[in-house]
Amino acid sequence: MTGGEEEVILLDFWASMLGMRCRLGLTLKGINYEYREEDLRNKSPLLLQMNPIHKKIPVLVHNGRPVCESLIILHYIDECLPDTYPLLPSDPYERSQSRFCADFVDKKFYETGRKVWSTKGEEQESAKRDLMEIIKLLEVQLGDKPFFGGERLGFLDVAVVPFSTWFYSYQKLGNFSMEGECPKLMAWVNRCLEIESVSKSLVDPHKVYAFVLQLKKALGLE
Amino acid sequence: MTGGEEEVILLDFWASMLGMRCRLGLTLKGINYEYREEDLRNKSPLLLQMNPIHKKIPVLVHNGRPVCESLIILHYIDECLPDTYPLLPSDPYERSQSRFCADFVDKKFYETGRKVWSTKGEEQESAKRDLMEIIKLLEVQLGDKPFFGGERLGFLDVAVVPFSTWFYSYQKLGNFSMEGECPKLMAWVNRCLEIESVSKSLVDPHKVYAFVLQLKKALGLE
Numbered sequence: 302m303t304g305g306e307e308e309v310i311l312l313d314f315w316a317s318m319l320g321m322r323c324r325l326g327l328t329l330k331g332i333n334y335e336y337r338e339e340d341l342r343n344k345s346p347l348l349l350q351m352n353p354i355h356k357k358i359p360v361l362v363h364n365g366r367p368v369c370e371s372l373i374i375l376h377y378i379d380e381c382l383p384d385t386y387p388l389l390p391s392d393p394y395e396r397s398q399s400r401f402c403a404d405f406v407d408k409k410f411y412e413t414g415r416k417v418w419s420t421k422g423e424e425q426e427s428a429k430r431d432l433m434e435i436i437k438l439l440e441v442q443l444g445d446k447p448f449f450g451g452e453r454l455g456f457l458d459v460a461v462v463p464f465s466t467w468f469y470s471y472q473k474l475g476n477f478s479m480e481g482e483c484p485k486l487m488a489w490v491n492r493c494l495e496i497e498s499v500s501k502s503l504v505d506p507h508k509v510y511a512f513v514l515q516l517k518k519a520l521g522l523e
Numbered sequence: 524m525t526g527g528e529e530e531v532i533l534l535d536f537w538a539s540m541l542g543m544r545c546r547l548g549l550t551l552k553g554i555n556y557e558y559r560e561e562d563l564r565n566k567s568p569l570l571l572q573m574n575p576i577h578k579k580i581p582v583l584v585h586n587g588r589p590v591c592e593s594l595i596i597l598h599y600i601d602e603c604l605p606d607t608y609p610l611l612p613s614d615p616y617e618r619s620q621s622r623f624c625a626d627f628v629d630k631k632f633y634e635t636g637r638k639v640w641s642t643k644g645e646e647q648e649s650a651k652r653d654l655m656e657i658i659k660l661l662e663v664q665l666g667d668k669p670f671f672g673g674e675r676l677g678f679l680d681v682a683v684v685p686f687s688t689w690f691y692s693y694q695k696l697g698n699f700s701m702e703g704e705c706p707k708l709m710a711w712v713n714r715c716l717e718i719e720s721v722s723k724s725l726v727d728p729h730k731v732y733a734f735v736l737q738l739k740k741a742l743g744l745e
Contacts, residue, residue, distance in 0.1 A: 354660065363616075368616075370626060373619050373626065376622065377616070377619040381615045393599055393602040394585075396598070396599070396602060397590045397595055397598065400592075
């Protein structure tokens, strides 16, 4: 997958947490790839052809064949290159727990975060409480380890850390401090950001905030 | 996992497609386990302790440690016993496609099926059309192979075939014939049912129908 004859293309959108997972995973694996930015209001024929079912980014196109859904893409690159920076733990039970937590994040974090920036009043307060419950569960999973993967980044770190690029927007639009509410998770974010592969793969939270303000305007949510 | 000192318990509910996935997977793997039926209106302390996040069956408890979510349970038993009846294909790309389709089934099939038996009129007609679209996509994935896994049952067969126990209810309550609408998938169901591990792991569709009628009554949907 890293050889000269391999063609790896990532169809993505810059502010997508799910896209950033793939960018970070590809970077950790040392896989060269071509990044193609999608206009989500005018999706490319290639995206519609490669992901006809969901029509969503990210899609990894490897030698012309698509792999869709960010966690499935992480599994795929981990299994294509098992010896280079393994993402999933080697122990079957630890693997199951990493998958469970990543699945939980996909089922809960994204939508709850969206409610934090897109709603007001009691609905927003409720979303903030839900977000903190989710984060507390992640903090339990982290325990006293520096990373979810132990001494180094693993599958769950890669799955979760892109969400941190939206934390600034959650805080500004939800009017609360995550540093005050969940210092343990925030310390983990800072440890991750000290790693060059992470800081290079994640986008600027202030740019995300400007994008979220635009999005709210476009959705008539101001 | 098959040795005498291993304790494997499945917390389950008889009519659950997701539970039947696990029962079939455990049977194919030759894993001895203790089946424990849950009363979903009065969940056991063990279920609440083992799956505090979702509080849902199925849960596999292996030597006191829980694994939750049916597809994650299938991965777990496949990775614990990689040499006995491998469920996932060995090729990384084929693996990614099995995962993608199983994920698609989880995201679409369950909820669409529920709408087919629980709604009426235009809502039900729309759900029936959606169900047929989902099934057509599965038929494309099946292609000319006898099973999704090729010449024998694989991960995706195990993930999908339990839904067939609800087909009789969909047809009776939706007033349509799946034999007429999707003969290719129905032929695959029949091929699966000729395999003893499958027929032993799946429940009687008529019992499911009686249960669905009870459920509709309890939910005030008659």
